Amino acid sequence: MMTNQFTCTLLLLIATASSIYASDDRSYVVLVKGKDGGVICGGALYNNRTVITAATCLTFYDVDQLVVGIVSSGQDINIDNNGHTFNIAFDPDTQENDVAILRLAEPVSATYVKLPSKQPVTGSTGVLTIWSANKTLVDISETIITADDCVSGKYNYEDGDLFDSMLCGLSKDQACAIAGSPLVSEGQLIGLASWGYGCANKANPEVYTNIYEEKSWITSTVESW
Structure with a gap:
């Protein structure tokens, strides 16, 4: 995996x-x-x-x-x-x-940042801020998708890949996020970039640490x- x-x-x-x-x-x-x-x-x-x-x-x-x-x-x-x-x-x-x-x-x-007051809702959005290769901060809009959707076969993930301490985010833009990059919604840290298969994009979700669970x-x- x-x-x-x-x-x-x-x-x-x-x-x-x-x-x-x-x-x-x-x-x-x-x-x-x-x-x-x-x-x-x-x-x-x-x-x-x-x-x-x-x-x-x-x-x-x-x-x-x-x-x-x-x-x-x-x-x-x-x-x-x-x-x-x-x-x-x-x-x-x-x-x-x-x-x-x-x-x-x-x-x-x-x-x-504040800690999240509730679990991220499916379909809600957050801003992933990444450090780009040209040494600038770049904001990427991410949409939370369900774990079932993430491992449904549409993407590179399968049953057994995701746990309660994780959540998936999908973006229309390519996001090459280093681990620990923050995903923030309304001033609350809802996720940290954790892992994924290559750079995230509209066909390849990023897997985040679910900060609410932590x-x-x-x-x-x-x-x-």
Whole structure:
């Protein structure tokens, strides 16, 4: 199932945030980067010290060698000592519970996302913000489709591919999203780009971490810090 999940991710690994600034309404967007400047994942600011991103972004990298790029200011912020964790239920084979938390070494000023107040409704839309190959932020409109539709045979997914911690989004535009890229609706973080087969488009849904399903874990983790 997972053979091609990082195809689109690999297209976007070489980038820096030093010269690009987000507009105020999406200054929550961050980039998880290596200290050499290479972009690894996306993420979203939950408060002035907390980033929500994908567990994938931590499990395969040495976190001590990572920083968080604040796209709205161009700053690179260190991750606090021991200020990183991912959901212990994360399964790297299936991508279940693909969510992680980073605590910044210093506070930042930006807009912040809220956690979703309800499950995303089928047919509702959100905005996926991705870091493009030409080092700009690009907004892609995504429409939530049901898991049954996603694995119906119309697309590349099949029974057993999707779990409760996931949701599918379909776009008319091509979206090559790195893991952790935020899907936001009305200021609420409803999803994080997790995996998929190649770049998403109108015939190929993106699979997201369903943040509503991860809400209690995120809340309890942040409160414990």
